[in-house]
Amino acid sequence: MKKIILSLVVLASIVTNAQVKVKGSDTVLPIGQKEAEEYMKAHKGENISVTGGGSGVGIAALIDNTTDIASSSRKIKLEEKLKVTEAGKSLKEVVIAYDALSLIVNPANKVSQLTREQLEGIFTGKISNWKELGGDDLKIIVYSRENSSGTYEFFKEHVLKNKNFASSALLMPATGAIVQAIGQTKGAIGYIGIAYANNKVKELKVSFDKGKTFIMPSVATAKDKTYPITRPLYFYYTTQIASKVKSFVDYILSPVGQDIISKVGYVSLN
Numbered sequence: 001m002k003k004i005i006l007s008l009v010v011l012a013s014i015v016t017n018a019q020v021k022v023k024g025s026d027t028v029l030p031i032g033q034k035e036a037e038e039y040m041k042a043h044k045g046e047n048i049s050v051t052g053g054g055s056g057v058g059i060a061a062l063i064d065n066t067t068d069i070a071s072s073s074r075k076i077k078l079e080e081k082l083k084v085t086e087a088g089k090s091l092k093e094v095v096i097a098y099d100a101l102s103l104i105v106n107p108a109n110k111v112s113q114l115t116r117e118q119l120e121g122i123f124t125g126k127i128s129n130w131k132e133l134g135g136d137d138l139k140i141i142v143y144s145r146e147n148s149s150g151t152y153e154f155f156k157e158h159v160l161k162n163k164n165f166a167s168s169a170l171l172m173p174a175t176g177a178i179v180q181a182i183g184q185t186k187g188a189i190g191y192i193g194i195a196y197a198n199n200k201v202k203e204l205k206v207s208f209d210k211g212k213t214f215i216m217p218s219v220a221t222a223k224d225k226t227y228p229i230t231r232p233l234y235f236y237y238t239t240q241i242a243s244k245v246k247s248f249v250d251y252i253l254s255p256v257g258q259d260i261i262s263k264v265g266y267v268s269l270n
Helices: 001-014 029-042 054-062 078-086 118-122 150-158 174-186 219-223 239-253 253-262
Strands: 019-024 047-051 071-074 091-106 113-115 143-145 170-172 187-193 205-207 230-238
Touching: 001 078, 019 054, 019 239, 029 047, 029 071, 029 253, 047 239, 054 071, 054 078, 054 230, 071 118, 071 239, 078 091, 091 150, 091 174, 091 239, 091 253, 118 143, 118 205, 143 150, 143 174, 150 187, 150 253, 170 174, 174 187, 230 239, 239 253
Parallel strands: 019 047, 019 071, 113 205, 143 170, 143 187
Antiparallel strands: 071 230, 091 187, 091 230
16 A cells, blocks of 8 residues: 555656656747746746757757657748658647847948848858948858758748858857857848847848838837748647647747747737
8 A cells, every 4th residue: 555655646746747848949949948937937846948959959859759849930841740740640830929030230330221132142142241231341241040940941041032051151059149249240240039139239120122111120010010021930749748738838828928928029929
């Protein structure tokens, strides 16, 4: 009888301290961390682990069963979805928030706005000096996320129209590293999720209508879709473990969770 009681106590302890693992997008990371922090305050005994590494890394971890939720700043690819299906599982996609992808430069840079075509020229290496864009006679230094990043893939598809980045582009492992580098480098330019912007860098107005209108990235312009580089942010998990993650996902989608998203600096669903 004592052994049975002890086993039940151990089992109860395991259930109470069940851990949900979230891994993936560096863009979604601040959301996941803050949501987990607040969720665990309200749900004693539950443990939410949140790590970054890139959208591709998170989705690979989901396929390998080393994470419960993959956070992603891009839509899952067909080949990734097929791997989940081949493993005999079905996928659940949830949009948790929206983001405006900000173009940033050093505050000393005179340039304050760029067209999509100019951005394409910069990031593919065809434009290499700021004087070509009305700025100082200064070499352009391009910073980008690594190719495992959903932000990298989204930018390549939507801004570069699937053209390749310049071979000289400096690939950074994390968004915070891009912000830091551009804040210290006068000729630098890069792209980040809107919540990462701070007073050490300058955000640029962007035009996707060949210079007719230039729009500044903000929560408001992302929400009304006037800013041209907006995107959904995703959670992916398998239906097989839906019950395990349901409480946390529901919390993020609730008014309380969506308010946290706004406070972090991203765009809530409502």
